[in-house]
Amino acid sequence: MVEFDIARTRKTLFGALLDARDKFGRNKEALEDLERQPITFGRLVLGSLVLGRKLAGLTREREYVGVLLPNVQAIAVTLFGLNAFGRVPAFLNFTAGLKNLKAACDLAGMRTIITSRRFVEQGKLDDVVEALGEGRRILWLEDVRGDLTSFDKLRGLFDSWFARRVHARARLQPDDPAVLLFTSGSEGVPKGVVLSNANLVANAYQVKALAGDVLRDDDVFFDPLPIFHSFGLTAGLLTAVLNGMKSVLYPSPLHYRQIPKLVAGTRATIMLATDTFLQGYARAAGENDLASVRYVIAGAERVKDETRKLWAKHGTVILEGYGATECSPVIAVSLPDRNRPGSVGPLLPGIEWRLEPVEGIHEGGRLHVRGPNVMKGYLDPSVPGQVNPPVEGWHDTGDIVTVDDGIVTIRGRAKRFAKIAGEMVSLAAIEATVQGLWPDNSHVVVAIPDSRKGEQIVLITDRAEADREVLLAHAQNQGFPELWVPRSILVSGIPVLGSGKTDYAAAVEMARRLQPML
Template sequence: MRINVPSTRIAKAWWIKPFLPLFDAFPVDPTNPMAAKAMVKAVRESRTLVIFPEGRITVTGALMKVFDGPGMVADKADAPIIPVRIDGAQYTPFSRLRGKVRLRSFPKIRLTVLPPRRFAIEGEMTARARARRAIAGRRLYDEMSAMIFATSNRDETLFQALLEARHIHGGKAAVVEDVKCEPMSYDRLVVGSLALGKPLAAVTRQGEAVGVLLPNVSAVVATFFALQAHGRVPAMLNYTAGLTNLKAACTAAKVRTIVTARAFVTQAKLGDIVAALAEEGITILWLEDIGAAIGMGAKLRALIAGRFAGRSHKRLQIAPDAPAVILFTSGSEGLPKGVVLTHRNLLSNCRQLAARIDFNTADTVLNALPVFHSFGLTGGTLLPILHGVKTLLYPSPLHYRIVPALAYDSNATILFGTDTFLSGYARMAHNYDFYSLRYIFAGAERVRDETRKAYAEKFGLRLLEGYGATEAGPVIAVNTPMHFRAGTVGRLLPGIEPKLDDVPGITDGGRLSIRGPNIMAGYMKADAPGVLQPPEEGWHDTGDIVTIDAEGFVTIRGRAKRFAKIGGEMISLPAVEGYASALWPDAEHAVVTRPDVRKGEQLVLFTTRKGAKASELQSWGRSNGITELAIPRDIREVDALPVLGTGKLD
């Protein structure tokens, strides 16, 4: 006999009551432990049990709280679990998402049934009941989020995903806006991409890497999707990197054409750099010239083509595993390398995030992180656009007064940033500027305790710190409102397989390698232009020393390269910087090493703290039980520390 398990409130609904006599119904009731025991008994009697572990119909469009009870049922009954996903019902008139998604009378509903699997909790059966219930609930949540990711569509190109988003959310839905305050709808974005893409395709080949040298404005999104629509690969160039790094990037990816704008080049004072790139034989295409050449006839043809964009794009026969974009490493540890990400890589990372975090069309993303950075491209641009969320682009994260004011003016609900930028906003923002924010995601560098404290005390917000790498599309792990632990970078996203390798001299943690559908196709380097160098057996070595606790939270101990061996002991340089920050929280600090005849290496602290003395730091270290080997004796004052365009320390 089939047993249906609705929530208590749903079980009392007038339109449900007539059907309840047809089943043995057990409402998911956290106040009634006997219901769970009855469910376990039913399963042990070989009866089929259908459970809705959330205990209610979603009002967010994403996975909500999972009760521990259903997890305990699966554990105690020792029965196979068959995950089932119902997708599309959220768009019906019966949905609880009115005002958050576009409802329609007969949406396509897809029912996905995954293979059965066993549910077993590691550890002794004698573990404390409360702890065991928590483990069961967490395991069930992980199974469900993994199911959501596994059943999401990743077998398409980015342009096809854009067309799918247009179909779901409606062509008139505003999805991109910049400082000009001219919202761009899905229809306008698709038609604009087709109109702009035609002249770009005329001077390039399918599969060719085309450089994009533009700031965070609507035009960069249109250019990105114009290249996607015609099978070209955008190579997002870092305009803050300098001529040497830009040349190396263009060489590595075999970029022979760059799309930019005169207004931007003039304002950013990039004229000499662009001229030098042109002297290298690179063709510079100006958006102003392309736009002026698009006549009324071309616009009308693009308008008509927009209705059949899916068919024309499909004729290009672009595989999901084909390159979709080339990003470049920061160059903080040498010449930048080209990171080739496929359509499947980027869509996988977007779907991984969507499986863990709830957002919907009622949200507005404020993205001041540059789109040449993977965090700004995937998190701040592609993720919202492909999920019906409007994104507001701002060209510079360094405008510490303007960005908070823009968040207030636009009623932004989601903000992306790095610790450097977020601490700047906290200093300059009015206490009410961030009143509408639901989430602030921080990545690219470690979030300091001072920054976390500032947001909690001044704005009543907690920072959701994450961890990523360009090679991973970029997000690897992230704290969420449901699973949060300060000081960690959250839990690994579904579909990512970790591996920790031992490092001599380091007892706390291991060197992290990861494998998953979001891991890059490979590198392109300046010494072998255009040659794809894939990760060995799909594993990407992050170069980070991390620990992963029993609940799956990841803590970054430092870069493998950022450990010093002093007197036979391994010392984490980020940890030393943390000691300096604890003593002098209002200053910035960076630690490097230099050779030492007696101890192998010696620590050198660069700080913006005026009058910083080694004796003060040594005294603080003694009172806090820090080994003397981890306290720098050589302290040098500087006016400012050098940072990259993403805010990361150079």
């Protein structure tokens, strides 16, 4: 059992950054991005105080401030700067579409959005930002920086010498909101998840406590996952920086050819990604591009055997983890000596758990967790500003899991079971079966209404020659009944969210729309 001192987590994000600066040194590199101009812990604190004070003059205390930025150093400086002066960054998913972005802004009662002209121009988001600006103020980082005077910079330098005293004036407490994230909406309408300072600090420290023998002070994390996604925020940025390591931020996980080159250039040793992206990087990489990467921390979707083989050629071990936005997000992560393919490793220290039985499911149960990393609560859509906390601190993950010898294995989401002719069928298990037959392709299995059997299973695959009879023979050879075999096959690209997860809502809609043709 790994010991974990929860009392150590009782601090703010900016306070934890100051602790890291003081422990590991002002001159140690903390951040780098595609511009290849690293900044030290000392410069990160200084930049956060200068920018934060300027932004504080344009916003209100405890205000949810929209942040629409890619993974570059500026997003980290903005995060810590807002926190230093008691504001709450609300990270907006710029891949979510205007409708969802508007809904997020309305839910949070946002009055201000921070973004960048360069980013908006390159991302072709002009129309989106113009629409979001109706009734809200758009703060352009270029303008904010342009307004900085010599006095502002001198004051920032003075503030950095007395940073704890400056931060104390914000009267920010560990249990106060630190960030607002919006769930990806892979299976429904996004919710506003409020994570406290203590939640995020705890999760960064929990990962280090569990993986203390794996992570080294000189490790370099490579984080191509967007900060608006909790995996990119905590696992990729905060776990590194708050524990004295360096994080390299990259603005898009979709740049399969560019990312391996930058991994080589930065000598990254730890990489964060999802299975979908990992396959792309491994296939596009040159012979030595990924040689420096000791471990990949994979999450958000199940890691395929083919992906492990691709990375093994580069000498890299994939450690699969598991989490939820509501848990800051990491709940469990594999370790090199407890790395069972198909499992997600042991639960982090400090987390209590229980399994609740689910009717029709005979193996495992629905996982509920409680601990210092479990969210402050959801924003109440009907009461502005109100946060509804989880009952008695317990969060229902909605995942069906088994726990064997302390190792967690995900059997599927409660919502990812179909009821066919009265029998519960795991869609995740069917996906695994299909993947075993056609490992070089991507697949997603969904359930749609069926007038005779309640629901029917549809396979969406990018394999052009996918054949149901071949799949049926394979499934029966694996011991699965014909009931488990998708009734229909739809050949199409797999819809994916900006976070790298499969977009199940879009996949279901695709199957429903084409149902008459199937």
